[in-house]
Amino acid sequence: MRRLSAAELDAERRLVEAAQADPARFGELYERYVDAIYSFSYHQTGSHQQAEEVTAETFERALKHLPGYRWRGVPYSALLYRIAASVVSRHRRRPPFLELHEAHPATKPGPEDAWLSADSGRTLRSALARLPEDQRTVLLLRFEAGLRNAEIARTIGRTEGAVKALTFRGISALRKHLDRDEVLT
Amino acid sequence: MTRPEQRLARALDRLESGGPAALGGEDRELLELLETAGYLRESLTTVPAPDSFKRELRDWLAQPRPAPWWRPLLQPRRRPVIGAAVGLSAAAVVVGVLVLRRRRLASVG
Numbered sequence: 546m547r548r549l550s551a552a553e554l555d556a557e558r559r560l561v562e563a564a565q566a567d568p569a570r571f572g573e574l575y576e577r578y579v580d581a582i583y584s585f586s587y588h589q590t591g592s593h594q595q596a597e598e599v600t601a602e603t604f605e606r607a608l609k610h611l612p613g614y615r616w617r618g619v620p621y622s623a624l625l626y627r628i629a630a631s632v633v634s635r636h637r638r639r640p641p642f643l644e645l646h647e648a649h650p651a652t653k654p655g656p657e658d659a660w661l662s663a664d665s666g667r668t669l670r671s672a673l674a675r676l677p678e679d680q681r682t683v684l685l686l687r688f689e690a691g692l693r694n695a696e697i698a699r700t701i702g703r704t705e706g707a708v709k710a711l712t713f714r715g716i717s718a719l720r721k722h723l724d725r726d727e728v729l730t
Numbered sequence: 731m732t733r734p735e736q737r738l739a740r741a742l743d744r745l746e747s748g749g750p751a752a753l754g755g756e757d758r759e760l761l762e763l764l765e766t767a768g769y770l771r772e773s774l775t776t777v778p779a780p781d782s783f784k785r786e787l788r789d790w791l792a793q794p795r796p797a798p799w800w801r802p803l804l805q806p807r808r809r810p811v812i813g814a815a816v817g818l819s820a821a822a823v824v825v826g827v828l829v830l831r832r833r834r835l836a837s838v839g
Contacts (some may be wrong), residue, residue, distance in 0.1 A: 568795075575788060584778035597783050600784045608791055615810075669773045687742075688767065694739060706735075712742075713735035713763070720766040 548691050549620050558616050571608055578622050579604070581630050581690060584605050589633045591674055599636065604627040609679055626690060627700045634635050639677065672722035680715030683708055737761055 549557065564570040579600065586599035606628050614624065620679070673681055686697045694712075698705045738760055744750065745764065803812055 550780060569792065572788060575791060579784055579787070580776060580778040583783075584777040587777045588774070593780075596777075598780060600783075601787050604787065604791055608795075654775070659736070666775065669770070684770065688760075688771045688775065695833050709735040709739040714765045716738070716766050719770065720745060720762060723766065723769070 548693070554620065557621055560696070561616060563610075565611055565614065568608065568611065569612060573709050575604055576608075576730050581622060582625050585626060585685055585690060586629055586633060586681055586690065588673060589630075589678075589681065590672070591634065591670065591682065595636060598619065599629055599632045606632075617699075619699060619717055620692075623692065623696050624702045626686055626692070627702075630701060633682075633688055634678065661730055668723070673721050675722055680711050681719065683711040684715045684719070687712060734760065742767060 560573055564574055583596055583600045584601050586603075587593065590596055590599065603625055607625055618683070673684070676684070682700035682701060683697055686692045686700060687694075692700065694705050694708045698708045701708070703711075737757065741760060741764055745768075802808060
C-alpha cells in the first residue's frame with residue numbers, strides 16, 4: 546500500500562472527523578481500507594473464512610470506538626491494523642479452524658486464486674507462515690501495508706528499536722526458508 | 731559500528747526513498763537481506779476481499795446502532811447532574827459512617 550503524503554494525511558483526518566460527526570461517513574473509511582485489512586488478515590491466517598471474520602470484527606470494533614478516536618497524525622489504517630493484529634492473535638489461540646474450501650469452492654476464481662496458483666506466491670506464503678507471529682506482522686505491515694517503522698511501533702505497541710530488530714530477524718528467517726526452497730538461489 | 735538491524739533499517743529507508751542502499755563491503759549479509767526484502771515487496775500481492783463479502787459487511791456496518799446507555803450522560807450539559815448524584819452519594823456514605831460510629835461509641839459508653 547502506498548504511503549500517504551502530508552496532504553492526503555490531512556484529508557484523511559478530515560474524513561475521520563466527518564465520520565465521527567456522522568457515522569454514515571464511516572463507509573468512506575471502510576471502502577478505503579477493507580481490501581488492505583482483508584489482505585493482511587488473509588496473509589496472517591492463510592484462510593479466506595478467517596480473513597472475513599477478522600475483517601468484519603476489525604471494522605465493527607473500529608466503528609464502535611470511532612467516537613473516542615483521537616487523531617495522532619498517523620494514517621487511520623494504523624488503528625485498523627492494530628485491531629486486526631489483536632483479533633488474529635485471539636483467533637490463533639482458539640481451536641483449529643475448519644476450512645470448507647474443498648466441499649464449498651468459491652463461486653468463481655478471483656485474483657487471489659491466481660495469486661495462490663503461482664508457485665512463487667505459494668512458496669512465499671508458506672515461508673511467511675513459518676515465521677513467528679510478531680515477525681510476520683512486522684513484515685506485512687512494512688512491505689504490504691507500507692507503514693513506517695514508527696507507525697508499526699505504535700500499531701503493535703513496541704518500540705521502534707524492537708520493530709527494527711523484528712524486521713531484521715524476520716527477513717533473515719525468511720531468507721533461510723526461501724533459500725531452502727531454492728527461490729532466491 | 732552500528733548493529734546490523736539499524737544498518738538494515740537505514741538501508742531499507744534509503745531504498746524506499748529512491749536512493750542507493752550505500753552499503754559497505756563488509757555488509758555482504760545485508761545485501762542478501764535487501765534482496766530478500768525486494769523479493770518480498772514485489773511478491774507480496776494484495777489479496778482483495780470478495781465483492782459479495784464487502785457488500786454484506788458494508789450494509790451490516792451501515793445499520794443504525796443505538797448509542798451505549800451511558801454516552802448521553804457524558805454530554806457536557808448532563809455532567810452537572812452526574813456530579814450532583816456522585817456528590818450526594820458520597821455525602822450519604824460519609825453520614826452513614828459517622829452515624830454508625832456514634833452509635834457504636836454510645837453503646838460502649
